[in-house]
Amino acid sequence: MAKPETAPRPLPAIRTSWLRKEKTQKRLFVLLAVGPCLFGYLLFTLYPNILSVYYAFLNWDGLTEPQFVGLDNFLRLFQDPFVWRALSHNLLLMLTIPALTVGISLFLAYVLINKGYREAPFYKVLFFFPNVLATVVIALLWAFVYDGSYGMLNGLLKLVGIDNGEFYWLGDSRTALWALLPPAIWGGVGFYVIIFMNAMKAIPPSLYESAILDGASHMTRFVRITVPLIQPIVRVGMLFLVLGSLKGFEMMLILTNGGPSGATDVIGLYMFNLAFGAEMHNYGYASAIGMLLFVILVGAKLLVDRLSPNEQIEY
Amino acid sequence: MGTKRTTVDVFWRLLLLLWAITIVFPILWILYESLKTNKEFFADIWALPQSLHWENYTKAWTSYKLGSAFLNTLYYVGASLLLGTFLVTLNAYALTRLQFRGRKLIWSVIMLSLFLPGINALIPQYVLMRELHLTNSLTGLIILDSFGESVFFLLLLGGFLQSLPKELEESAFMDGASLFQVFWRIIVPLSTPGIVTVAIFKFLNLYNNFLQPFIYLSDPKKHTIGVNMYHANQKMQYSTDWVTLFAGVTIAMIPSILIYIVFQKRIAEGATLGTVKG
Structure with missing residues (x-):
């Protein structure tokens, strides 16, 4: 009677550790797969787009100190x-x-x-x-x-x-x-x-x-x-x-x-x-x-x- | 179809032929002019060359510094192509086949790019690149062109990836394979046709890219073929070495022609998907 009860017990333990391992693995994978492209996009595309609004209010030759000139x-x-x-x-x-x-x-x-x-x-x-x-x-x-x-x-x-x-x-x-x-x-x-x-x-x-x-x-x-x-x-x-x-x-x-x-x-x-x-x-x-x-x-x-x-x- | 041919058909066919001639003729003209001498060319712009002057090509190669430009282009296009294609495949796989928190948000941020015309960001992007010390550097250009999102490529690859059965990955996970292994051993081989199409379009975009190399590469030693041919044409105002310029343009055209001949079918297929390319 005792045998069939004890047998399945180790399994959940294995599964949770396996699951946890899989979860961190998945997180790492997603981070490495999505991260570089998304970072590049935020840095080289979105950020300059937002910045271009601010630049429009400057008097700036690109080298000397920029001046804020409003409209x-x-x-x-x-x-x-x-x-x-x-x-x-x-x-x-x-x-x-x-x-x-x-x-x-x-x-x-x-x-x-x-x-x-x-x-x-x-x-x-x-x-x-x-x-x-x-x-x-x-x-x-x-x-x-x-x-x-x-x-x-x-x-x-x-x-x-x-x-x-x-x-x-x-x-x-x-x-x-x-x-x-x-x-x-x-x-x-x-x-x-x-x-x-x-x-x-x-x-x-x-x-x-x-x-x-x-x-x-x-x-x-x-x-x-x-x-x-x-x-x-x-x-x-x-x-x-x-x-x-x-x-x-x-x-x-x-x-x-x-x-x-x-x-x-x-x-x-x-x-x-x-x-x-x-x-x-x-x-x-x-x-x-x-x-x-x-x-x-x-x-x-x-x-x-x-x-x-x-x-x-x-x- | 057993449609009968009438005189109207002659007219239609002539129009088709006319359009074909506008494409073939200028290219053929440049090809055969590039084998004449300048003297022959000035005498008659229609006459065929009397003998083939291949030395125009060696002259174009040396005087427009196409040798170093070729190596620069190879490095810029090759590295961006490999890195960019690898990254976009990985990215497309994670974004279309994996469920994780923030996925929807990331998609909507990426879709935002369809509304951005890009032209207003040229200046801040340049300033940013300068602050990162990535201007006047081919490696800087590679970084700029490889890290980023492209809705066109994501959708193109996403379509491929979604058609793969889910069981493939599941059974691999059962066998204890990691996500990295599944991606590399199962997903990449199965979606090769899509990846190749992405690579072809990346190649065309990179090879034909003029504006970025023109803005970012100030040192003539780092110029790409396109930028060098631009400068060669500018110099034509002071010299009148036409046949060498023809040879140079022909050299610049060769990679595009080769790629088109080899991948013509895939390019046409990819182009029909291109309507999402904002």
Whole structure:
């Protein structure tokens, strides 16, 4: 009788010690697994983001003692014509790049998916290729396109009989900003072709079949069926592109650095040059512009969400 | 599909071809111009090279100091890739498959990053890095780029990890394996496809990263390929050595082309997940 009672007794003791060991082991593991990334994120991302608010109230060249100047930077910002000029350039980019990129991508994706051309799989791979290239490479490539004396564009124009006398597309304030649109679109379309194609694949063919029976053209099918059905993903794409054209400045930094005479200066580049540029540095004022940009970006995000039709469409 | 081909199809196909040409042609053009002499190039920008001048490549390699830039890039990209991929895998495993106190809070703090545009933090981040003595150092850049959270990578790996059956870990624990062993022997091998996708995208991000090396590395000896090519282009305003610049751009393009050729399928798959990348 005594034997079966005593036998199980050691077991709970083992189990608790095993459990305790497992628990400390788990704690240690979680600490080591989550800790480094979280610490890095708090230190290198969140902390600077919070600090950027404080910096906006300083007058600081980054080297000497910072001075607290209250709202001065913000008052200066609203009177700074360069800020408004840069923002107007951002506005132009924001109104053109997203619409053109999404439009071209939707069209290419639709043709690639629905036409069943033999060459479609090859194009899908090729179209994405510019997306893996470095911005520096894309920028230099387009510098070669736009060069006045030896550029591809002028060379092509000459072939068709137009001689514009070594016109420098990036060197003229009338064309420089517009010349920045093609690199941005060229470099971005492939990504959206892929995600739109993926979304279009999920549309059941039966939806098209009845439309085909009704004699709907490809154009009608595209506008009435395809686009409304993948509308959520189109909206996400639009949002990315709008935010990108508001905050992006690498292409301008490499190609023109804002020139000629400010014709391609955008708000991100203006801020960058105030902080890291060749001339005098002003971290405080640059941070105030950063705050303005932050507000604009969050605003744009909310606006895009609000403006585009939000209802889920199902057939 | 037995759709009939009409004249409209000719038009569509021409448009597709046109877009393809805008991609292929400039790249081919740079390739063959990089094998001409400057004299040939100035004479006619369309003509093919009469003989192949590979010496443009050796000249680009030496005059743009691509040798040291290549080693710097290798160190920066390689170390960040290994360390970053290891850390994010460990992190994703703990955050998606383990239950612990504070997990929800950590997730919401990480999700906060989707609302941060990042651009306003450039200056304080630079000041912070300077105070930590991590500026003008490739190792500093590696630290900056390896320790951090990325919602895109966490979700990409999280999707993989969640598809693994729970029994795998449980039976391993029964056999007395520790969490470290389970992670290293079971989780990592089984989620290799996801880890590889993360590594590919990390490689592309790191190799294509221009702004951070440009801001943080002031010593020309520490420059990466991208930064060196930027400076090479800036110098073009004073010299007119076009063919060497073409060769340099081609060299800078080669790693991207190779990675794309090898991993094209995975990159396309990863890109469709990319819509969460705020």
